[in-house]
Amino acid sequence: MLDSATTVAxxxxxxxxxxxxxxxLLPILHAIQAExxxxxxxxxxxxxxxxxxSGAEAHGVMSFYHDFREAPAGRHVLKLCxxxxxxxxxxxxxxxxxxxxLGLDWHETSKxxxxxxxxxxxxxxxxxGPAAIVDGKLVGRVDEAKIDALIGALS
Numbered sequence: 509m510l511d512s513a514t515t516v517a518x519x520x521x522x523x524x525x526x527x528x529x530x531x532x533l534l535p536i537l538h539a540i541q542a543e544x545x546x547x548x549x550x551x552x553x554x555x556x557x558x559x560x561x562s563g564a565e566a567h568g569v570m571s572f573y574h575d576f577r578e579a580p581a582g583r584h585v586l587k588l589c590x591x592x593x594x595x596x597x598x599x600x601x602x603x604x605x606x607x608x609x610l611g612l613d614w615h616e617t618s619k620x621x622x623x624x625x626x627x628x629x630x631x632x633x634x635x636x637g638p639a640a641i642v643d644g645k646l647v648g649r650v651d652e653a654k655i656d657a658l659i660g661a662l663s
Contacts, residue, residue, distance in 0.1 A: 512550050518543060519551045523558045533559060533569055537576055546577040574627065582617040582624040584662040586610075587641040588650070591630040594637035598651070602638045603627075605652045609659055623662050 510518075522539045526532045536555055540547050547570055556566040570576045588603050607613060610625055617624040633639035636648030642658055650658075 510544075515544070515548050515550050516554055519548075519554050520558075523555065533561070533566065534573075537570055537573075541576060545580040549578065574629075579617070582621050584622060584643050585624045585626060585641075586658065586662070587626045587628040587631075589629070589631050589633070589637065589639040590627040591634070593630075593634035594639055597637045599638035602650055602652060602655055606655045606659070609656065623659070 519540060522536060522543060526536050526539070529535065533555070536559075537547055540551050540555070544551075552566045552570065553563050556563045559566070570578075586606065588606060589599055590603070591599075606625065610618065610623060612618060612623070612625045614625060614627050628641065631639045631641055631646060633646060633648045638650045640647045640650045640655075640658070642662070647654070647658065
């Protein structure tokens with residue numbers, strides 16, 4: 509875990525690489541998350557000041573987009589599609605099963621830090637739904653048995 513001064517210094521370096529960029533808030537937040545695995549709370553006031561926006565605006569943008577995290581994710585990230593096409597072929601049932609097996613709700617990480625469960629709204633695998641993404645790898649035709657196998661492989 510980095511101390512606040514080190515974190516701020518790294519955020520300032522990221523800001524310098526985006527200096528003068530039009531509409532830089534989202535690229536900056538993405539770069540910060542790529543650096544730290546999440547967007548540390550200490551970073552938001554630094555970003556807001558550099559972009560001459562309010563802290564509330566920076567936080568609002570960060571919290572609006574589901575891909576930004578306030579805390580580090582687990583070693584593995586399981587994202588389940590929540591879009592209508594996947595729901596039409598059983599995604600709600602599969603999601604309920606995954607939540608029960610993992611003992612997690614959306615955006616939660618297991619106590620051992622192994623798995624983070626996240627919703628995602630369309631992976632573009634509509635013809636192969638329900639769909640998931642596990643550590644960046646797309647998985648189609650996910651059912652309860654496949655969820656059990658995926659979760660078993662993550663532990």
